[in-house]
Amino acid sequence: MSTVIAFIIIFGALVFFHELGHLIFAKRAGILCREFAIGMGPKVFSFTKNETLYTIRLLPIGGYVRMAGDDPEMIEIKPGYRVGLLFDVKEEVNKIILSNKEKYPDLRIIEVEACDLEHELVIKGYEEGDDDTLKTFKISRQARLIENGAETLIAPYDRQFASKTLGQRTMAIFAGPMMNFVLAFVVFVIIALIQGIPTNEPMLGKLTPDGAALAAGLQEGDIVHSINGAEISSWKDVVEVIQKNPEKQLDFLLERDGKEMTIPVTPKKQKQEDGETIGIIGVYNPMEKAPLKAVVYGAKDVYVWTKEIFSMLGKLITGQFSIDALSGPVGIYVSTDTVAKSGILYLMKWAGVLSINLGIMNLLPIPALDGGRLMFFAVEGLRGKPVDRQKEGMVHFIGFALLMLLMLVVTWNDIQRFFL
Numbered sequence: 001m002s003t004v005i006a007f008i009i010i011f012g013a014l015v016f017f018h019e020l021g022h023l024i025f026a027k028r029a030g031i032l033c034r035e036f037a038i039g040m041g042p043k044v045f046s047f048t049k050n051e052t053l054y055t056i057r058l059l060p061i062g063g064y065v066r067m068a069g070d071d072p073e074m075i076e077i078k079p080g081y082r083v084g085l086l087f088d089v090k091e092e093v094n095k096i097i098l099s100n101k102e103k104y105p106d107l108r109i110i111e112v113e114a115c116d117l118e119h120e121l122v123i124k125g126y127e128e129g130d131d132d133t134l135k136t137f138k139i140s141r142q143a144r145l146i147e148n149g150a151e152t153l154i155a156p157y158d159r160q161f162a163s164k165t166l167g168q169r170t171m172a173i174f175a176g177p178m179m180n181f182v183l184a185f186v187v188f189v190i191i192a193l194i195q196g197i198p199t200n201e202p203m204l205g206k207l208t209p210d211g212a213a214l215a216a217g218l219q220e221g222d223i224v225h226s227i228n229g230a231e232i233s234s235w236k237d238v239v240e241v242i243q244k245n246p247e248k249q250l251d252f253l254l255e256r257d258g259k260e261m262t263i264p265v266t267p268k269k270q271k272q273e274d275g276e277t278i279g280i281i282g283v284y285n286p287m288e289k290a291p292l293k294a295v296v297y298g299a300k301d302v303y304v305w306t307k308e309i310f311s312m313l314g315k316l317i318t319g320q321f322s323i324d325a326l327s328g329p330v331g332i333y334v335s336t337d338t339v340a341k342s343g344i345l346y347l348m349k350w351a352g353v354l355s356i357n358l359g360i361m362n363l364l365p366i367p368a369l370d371g372g373r374l375m376f377f378a379v380e381g382l383r384g385k386p387v388d389r390q391k392e393g394m395v396h397f398i399g400f401a402l403l404m405l406l407m408l409v410v411t412w413n414d415i416q417r418f419f420l
Contacts, residue, residue: 003337008060010336010351012038014180014358015063021179022065022172023052029168032068032159034152039063051153061329061407067172069160075145075152077115077123084109085123085137092140093123098147110135117143118157162389170377173370180359181302187352189298191345196287197297200234203286211282216265218283223255235285242267246279305356313360330411367399 015038026033032051039057046055057063075098077083084097084107097104110125113134121139126132144151157163161172202224207214224232227241227250241250246269253262267279332354339350365375372395380386 017183021175025175026172035066068155177359177362184352184355188301192294196289198285205284205286208282213281213283226253243278
């Protein structure tokens with residue numbers, strides 16, 4: 001059960017901060033955000049605040065921010081429709097009732113002749129009982145369409161995604177992946193503040209319970225002056241000597257509580273992935289706690305993992321890395337289970353790495369992902385006008401279908417690898 005909880009928390013945090021980036025910068029640009037969703041599929045929980053519906057959905061496969069202007073489900077009021085109008089104190093239409101009109105006794109029923117909910121904000125029609133006079137009614141900018149009890153806030157054109165400058169639209173999309181990098185940075189800084197950051201002092205850090213160092217009598221905090229008579233001036237020197245001498249006795253000249261002592265230690269041998277055998281004694285790097293250094297260390301960790309993920313992507317593209325090695329939700333769940341057993345700090349580190357991975361994946365110029373949309377914005381910037389929305393939509397639709405196919409293949413590979 002702890003793995004399930006850890007997986008849900010990590011997944012929820014990654015998606016939440018990603019979508020929060022989109023939401024914050026979309027709202028800063030004045031875009032109406034209709035929904036902020038974590039997960040896909042049926043709603044599990046929802047509430048509305050400041051124009052936006054916040055939802056948690058059943059399937060943990062992503063999330064989204066539904067921005068005005070990108071609404072495939074928007075209601076269109078066509079000529080000939082019979083609708084009911086409710087007015088505010090300014091005598092502007094603040095509710096347009098499309099169904100179940102009998103529930104609203106104060107309605108003014110009209111047969112629509114024309115309706116503009118984006119630019120002029122007017123609705124024209126013939127009022128019931130007066131079929132000869134075409135009337136024009138001003139629509140409030142906060143008006144809502146009501147159908148079968150569900151309310152939808154209208155979106156004047158200046159509140160829609162497409163009305164914003166190229167820079168504002170770019171930032172609203174880029175902010176999602178950006179927040180994943182910010183989240184990873186914050187997580188790495190917190191880890192550094194809790195456990196400290198590695199130093200290069202010739203001092204012993206924590207000892208493992210089954211290591212040769214503890215068995216020989218070494219202690220955390222011991223300062224190493226020399227090994228087998230060779231002077232030691234850094235932690236790097238300690239590691240080099242130990243690794244070069246598997247199963248060979250080493251005499252450690254130490255300082256402990258102001259006193260010098262010599263303790264013999266025989267490193268155990270360990271075989272590396274490249275086949276090389278090295279010596280280990282079961283001791284960690286010494287650590288120090290320094291807030292400013294923790295910030296630098298957090299930024300460095302983000303850089304190192306970003307570089308590593310891009311390196312793996314390069315190997316995938318060049319064929320050095322098989323698609324069978326990719327992991328989907330099932331693989332991530334299994335890996336989370338393994339990491340969770342090592343402790344909360346390792347789990348936090350794993351979350352930070354996953355966050356960077358999510359940010360990078362979303363920045364790739366793949367249709368249906370943030371990077372795909374940014375690619376179209378780049379084309380718009382070069383040619384001076386946007387790509388036809390229908391053509392762009394088709395490209396994203398095909399890209400989404402291919403991504404879903406890839407997700408199925410990767411998930412099936414995960415199931416075969418871990419459960420069959």
